[in-house]
Amino acid sequence: MHTFDDQDMKIFGSPKIENEADVLIRIVEIMKKQRANGNLDRAKELGEHVARKIYSLEDIDERISQYAENENIYEQIRMLVTFAAEAEIHVLLEKYSVSTMTVNALYDELIKLDEDLYDNITNAFTFYYLVLRKGGDVDSGMGRQFAKLCGDKDNETLSSLGTDIFVAIRNMIAEEISQAGFVTD
Secondary structure (H helix, E strand, O other): OOOOOOOOOOOOOOOOOOOHHHHHHHHHHHHHHHHHOOHHHHHHHHHHHHHHHHHOHHHOOHHHHHHOOOHHHHHHHHHHHHHHHHHHHHHHOOOHHHHHHHHHHHHHHHHHHOOOHHHOHHHHHHHHHHHHHHOOOHHHHHHHHHHHHOOOOOOHHHHHHHHHHHHHHHHHHHHHHHHHOOOOO
16 A cells, blocks of 8 residues: 655645744733733723623613513623623724723623623623624624514514614723723834
8 A cells, every 4th residue: 555645745825833932922012011001001990991881771771771670681781781892892992902901801890790790691692793793784783683682583672772782882982992091002
């Protein structure tokens, strides 16, 4: 039997694999720079502030209060608000270390406010990430997904509420980030 020896084969166009030590050094340098310019402190403050703001849902959309007695819908509102805040922070903060620090502070503060936060978050987030990946009219897609997660996928009122909540959170996060004074060098 003849065996095939591929030791002399070259694969063209394959990306250069970066040394793990080089990646780690680069991450440490980025973190040092972000700490030195105050962005990590700003990120932590922003995450905590946003968490407190989104935890009090009534300031987001006046229609939310009418669902306070419906445990399922109210829980889905919390999931959508939390997802929208996390996603928009990652989108708007250019520096990965800064967005990660902000999101970590957001969750740390939310867990202080509601220790059961993570109980049902994974399923909802999975469906919302699918909407983001699909693209297109993400705002409306989030609304439709919200209605579906509430158990009434054809409910236009819930779909509209979901869309409006998602847009309101995106706008609020953009405003909070602009006011945070991040250094962008």
